[in-house]
Amino acid sequence: MATDSLHNFEQVLAPTPFHPRIEKLCRVKNWTSWNGYQTARVYDTLASEYFAIRSSCSIMDLTPMEKYRITGPDALKFLNRLVVRDISKLRVNRVTYVLWCNDDGKVLDDGTIFCLKEGEYRLCSQHHQLDWLMISALGMDVTIVEETHDVAALSVQGPTACSILTETGIEGLAALKPFQIMHTRLNGFDLTVSRTGYTGDLGYELWTDPDNALPLWDAIFAVKEHGLYDLRPIGLDALEMVRIEAGFIMPGDDFNTAETTIRADHDRSPFELGMGWVVSFDKSYFTGKRALLKEQAEPIKRRLVKLAVEGNKSPTDSFLYDAKGGRRIGTIKRNIWSPIIKANLTTADIEYTRGKAPKEIWAEIYYQKELEWRATWAKCRISDKPFWQHPRRSATPPLPH
Amino acid sequence: MTRAQSVIIVGAGHNGLVCANYLARAGLEVQVLEARETVGGAASTINFGDGYRVSGLAHILHSLSPRVIKDLGLLDTGLNPGPSIDTISLDLAGNHLRLGTNEVSGEDLTTEDINAYGTFKHEFLSYVKALEPLMMNKPPRLKDMDLKDKFTLARLGWKLRFGLGGDSMAEFLRVGGINIYDVLNEVFEDERIKGAIAADAVIGHHMGPRTPTTVLTYLLRLRGELDGSQTIPPGGMGEVSNVLSKSATKAGAKIRTSTRVRQIIVVNGKTQGVELESGEQISADIVVSNADAKTTFLDLVGAPELDAMFAHRIHTSRTRGDVAKIHLALNGLPEITGLTQEQLGQRLLIAPSMRYVEHAFNHAKYGEYSDNPVLEITIPSIGDPELCPPGHHVMSVCASFAPYSLKNGWRDQDKEAFLGKVIDLIGQYAKGFRNQILTTQILTPVDIETDYGITGGHWHHGEMAIDQSFMMRPVHGSAQYDTPIEGLFLCGACAHPGGGVTGVPGHNAAQRILSMSEN
Numbered sequence: 001m002a003t004d005s006l007h008n009f010e011q012v013l014a015p016t017p018f019h020p021r022i023e024k025l026c027r028v029k030n031w032t033s034w035n036g037y038q039t040a041r042v043y044d045t046l047a048s049e050y051f052a053i054r055s056s057c058s059i060m061d062l063t064p065m066e067k068y069r070i071t072g073p074d075a076l077k078f079l080n081r082l083v084v085r086d087i088s089k090l091r092v093n094r095v096t097y098v099l100w101c102n103d104d105g106k107v108l109d110d111g112t113i114f115c116l117k118e119g120e121y122r123l124c125s126q127h128h129q130l131d132w133l134m135i136s137a138l139g140m141d142v143t144i145v146e147e148t149h150d151v152a153a154l155s156v157q158g159p160t161a162c163s164i165l166t167e168t169g170i171e172g173l174a175a176l177k178p179f180q181i182m183h184t185r186l187n188g189f190d191l192t193v194s195r196t197g198y199t200g201d202l203g204y205e206l207w208t209d210p211d212n213a214l215p216l217w218d219a220i221f222a223v224k225e226h227g228l229y230d231l232r233p234i235g236l237d238a239l240e241m242v243r244i245e246a247g248f249i250m251p252g253d254d255f256n257t258a259e260t261t262i263r264a265d266h267d268r269s270p271f272e273l274g275m276g277w278v279v280s281f282d283k284s285y286f287t288g289k290r291a292l293l294k295e296q297a298e299p300i301k302r303r304l305v306k307l308a309v310e311g312n313k314s315p316t317d318s319f320l321y322d323a324k325g326g327r328r329i330g331t332i333k334r335n336i337w338s339p340i341i342k343a344n345l346t347t348a349d350i351e352y353t354r355g356k357a358p359k360e361i362w363a364e365i366y367y368q369k370e371l372e373w374r375a376t377w378a379k380c381r382i383s384d385k386p387f388w389q390h391p392r393r394s395a396t397p398p399l400p401h
Numbered sequence: 402m403t404r405a406q407s408v409i410i411v412g413a414g415h416n417g418l419v420c421a422n423y424l425a426r427a428g429l430e431v432q433v434l435e436a437r438e439t440v441g442g443a444a445s446t447i448n449f450g451d452g453y454r455v456s457g458l459a460h461i462l463h464s465l466s467p468r469v470i471k472d473l474g475l476l477d478t479g480l481n482p483g484p485s486i487d488t489i490s491l492d493l494a495g496n497h498l499r500l501g502t503n504e505v506s507g508e509d510l511t512t513e514d515i516n517a518y519g520t521f522k523h524e525f526l527s528y529v530k531a532l533e534p535l536m537m538n539k540p541p542r543l544k545d546m547d548l549k550d551k552f553t554l555a556r557l558g559w560k561l562r563f564g565l566g567g568d569s570m571a572e573f574l575r576v577g578g579i580n581i582y583d584v585l586n587e588v589f590e591d592e593r594i595k596g597a598i599a600a601d602a603v604i605g606h607h608m609g610p611r612t613p614t615t616v617l618t619y620l621l622r623l624r625g626e627l628d629g630s631q632t633i634p635p636g637g638m639g640e641v642s643n644v645l646s647k648s649a650t651k652a653g654a655k656i657r658t659s660t661r662v663r664q665i666i667v668v669n670g671k672t673q674g675v676e677l678e679s680g681e682q683i684s685a686d687i688v689v690s691n692a693d694a695k696t697t698f699l700d701l702v703g704a705p706e707l708d709a710m711f712a713h714r715i716h717t718s719r720t721r722g723d724v725a726k727i728h729l730a731l732n733g734l735p736e737i738t739g740l741t742q743e744q745l746g747q748r749l750l751i752a753p754s755m756r757y758v759e760h761a762f763n764h765a766k767y768g769e770y771s772d773n774p775v776l777e778i779t780i781p782s783i784g785d786p787e788l789c790p791p792g793h794h795v796m797s798v799c800a801s802f803a804p805y806s807l808k809n810g811w812r813d814q815d816k817e818a819f820l821g822k823v824i825d826l827i828g829q830y831a832k833g834f835r836n837q838i839l840t841t842q843i844l845t846p847v848d849i850e851t852d853y854g855i856t857g858g859h860w861h862h863g864e865m866a867i868d869q870s871f872m873m874r875p876v877h878g879s880a881q882y883d884t885p886i887e888g889l890f891l892c893g894a895c896a897h898p899g900g901g902v903t904g905v906p907g908h909n910a911a912q913r914i915l916s917m918s919e920n
Contacts, residue, residue, distance in 0.1 A: 081705050103708035
């Protein structure tokens with residue numbers, strides 16, 4: 001066996017196929033681990049990356065996302081038993097959002113299912129799920145292959161995303177509808193494009209063999225070099241801002257995933273995450289169905305909510321109360337300052353009483369003024385809809401910019 | 402659950418029949434479906450050779466619950482358990498031991514060991530008594546207990562603390578989770594006594610005397626002695642099942658043999674009946690499975706109808722059998738030096754020391770059969786000459802260890818070789834034994850799986866180690882006879898309190914079904 005095929009223990013974080021380019025562009029060297037890959041949190045400044053997503057175009061390395069290829073005669077049956085959503089009507093070249101639960105109806109992870117061709121699926125997930133997939137495959141004729149490391153992926157998001165990729169040489173993009181997949185060729189290699197993303201804006205995800213990673217990157221950046229459009233690589237911190245604006249949940253950050261939960265009641269059901277709309281009871285049995293049916297019959301006890309906090313003080317990790325100095329009813333999970341909405345936007349876990357949200361919610365905020373700690377109260381408001389929605393997300397063909 | 406009317410019981414093993422009996426007596430419409438031609442399952446009498454009959458798998462009654470016998474009036478229906486027998490541990494030098502419930506005898510035993518045996522059995526039987534509240538009830542859940550669970554736990558606590566007394570309870574808590582090897586070394590000097598008790602602790606399991614929790618398996622086995630001694634029923638174990646079957650029929654249950662169930666029908670998480678191999682569908686409010694947990698959940702229900710982790714737990718429960726059943730037709734009574742005919746009619750054991758038993762088990766760990774197996778031998782034709790032609794005898798042997806997963810699988814030559822080892826071993830004690838043999842039959846765990854439909858050919862439908870006992874039998878999530886599938890229940894040895902021809906799982910399952918159906 002050649003030594004280069006052995007795991008290199010000196011290398012704590014693995015480079016993605018795009019690393020040779022990313023390494024040069026990441027000026028502040030703010031790296032973190034995403035599923036073991038060396039991933040940028042910030043390239044240069046957070047603000048410029050954020051505004052690239054919202055005002056021009058952003059590009060992000062998506063390779064570390066967990067990817068599984070699901071095939072075999074029982075592939076659809078397997079997936080439908082795995083996830084809470086009914087995916088029996090998922091057509092070829094379509095993508096759908098899913099989440100899946102353990103026996104107790106508590107969420108293990110969320111992700112997307114791509115129907116790449118008849119009977120062939122790709123499951124993308126936030127966390128490593130292979131063992132759970134294998135456990136769920138008992139008694140079914142299905143093949144599960146982890147392909148995280150065998151597919152290079154880029155996310156290109158923002159108002160000018162379609163224009164830039166069209167300029168790159170990808171044809172037929174304008175007709176691609178949200179959650180649709182397209183198999184095409186670019187500069188002589190195979191490329192799969194899906195109109196999917198995590199930003200709530202117009203955007204595409206590009207999937208190809210790792211050998212094509214650098215040619216793909218260079219082809220896209222050539223458009224920027226020609227001076228037609230701006231394009232910036234973005235890190236995880238900018239993504240965190242836009243995903244909270246767009247109302248997407250993040251397993252492991254917004255709530256503890258069931259697999260990693262030890263203490264009773266620290267895991268969350270789809271209903272408790274406000275994701276009840278993906279639960280389909282009128283399909284064949286899926287893991288957690290019995291528990292979820294039981295839960296649904298009772299008033300909901302707590303919810304993960306989209307919570308806007310008044311004022312300009314950052315409510316990081318704040319406790320929440322039902323009145324100023326009242327009873328503690330929850331905590332802020334993640335928070336950002338939204339430059340586009342000009343507000344503190346958060347995800348928060350709060351207790352419901354008799355199935356109802358508290359009438360008032362107050363955050364107790366600790367903040368510093370020149371290294372001196374102070375405390376204040378800020379009123380909060382639950383948002384039922386995503387904080388930020390734009391018609392660009394769903395318009396086909398994409399809106400002019 | 403609304404009041405149920407119709408019940409299907411899958412499998413007419415003794416537990417299925419006991420359960421059918423109780424449910425029919427409670428006024429439910431009960432149908433028992435048995436795949437084999439005869440009732441009884443592992444407690445049946447079979448023919449082998451020409452004119453020889455013997456108990457098919459279980460060959461010693463050890464022992465049917467007195468409550469079941471009384472409730473079902475089995476003595477009036479003709480139950481004949483047969484005379485009590487002792488265990489005789491064979492010794493190559495002819496210094497055999499006779500081990501009864503309370504005393505041991507042997508010419509060269511020391512007074513210390515004789516006294517220690519009495520004390521040991523008394524102490525251990527008192528532990529079994531203390532555990533009794535757990536036995537005739539559903540095992541209590543530790544989370545979300547109902548009133549009955551709390552009551553069971555309270556009684557258990559009371560029995561342990563005040564039934565046993567402080568010192569005995571402390572000793573019980575010390576030994577309860579450890580291995581029998583260490584305990585016996587503390588108590589006895591004589592290797593033969595230790596070997597015989599150790600063999601009892603591991604028989605039917607994938608365990609050696611040094612395996613942790615073999616004290617528990619010994620206690621579970623000892624429970625048979627609490628209700629009286631072991632017996633060999635005349636006509637074989639099939640007669641016991643016939644009485645149960647007769648009694649169930651009298652109570653109104655219908656029993657269909659040669660009727661194999663292909664599938665338990667589940668719609669929206671509820672059972673609606675069964676589908677037979679013939680394609681016929683029979684609907685019922687309740688389906689009770691006498692089959693083992695893997696057969697029930699993975700074959701008859703199907704993993705996709707279950708939560709993934711529950712199905713996984715069932716799938717990974719340990720169910721690989723380790724005992725081969727051997728039947729021998731003999732042209733006369735074997736001659737074992739120092740044993741009278743009366744003594745030959747007892748339960749004969751070849752387990753001369755704990756090391757011997759442990760070494761026999763060592764092979765099983767590595768997918769081999771024992772070079773020197775542990776044997777439990779009965780010659781039922783001594784008590785019941787009608788089992789074979791006059792002057793002839795039948796011998797029934799449980800040979801450990803013969804692992805289900807033999808390294809190269811059980812080929813014919815492996816069966817021959819293992820059978821040869823067993824015969825040679827008996828031959829060391831009985832001169833001219835090989836020449837007395839007219840016909841042989843060997844059932845490996847693989848054959849038992851095929852013939853009797855028991856996954857892994859496991860004696861107890863799954864190891865009775867501490868992690869697969871009580872509120873975790875067969876796995877947590879279905880340990881109170883009800884299952885995640887509404888209307889589907891377990892009543893076989895895979896359910897609490899486990900294997901042995903006791904009728905207790907069948908009794909407990911019936912009580913559970915009736916109490917759930919009343920609420």
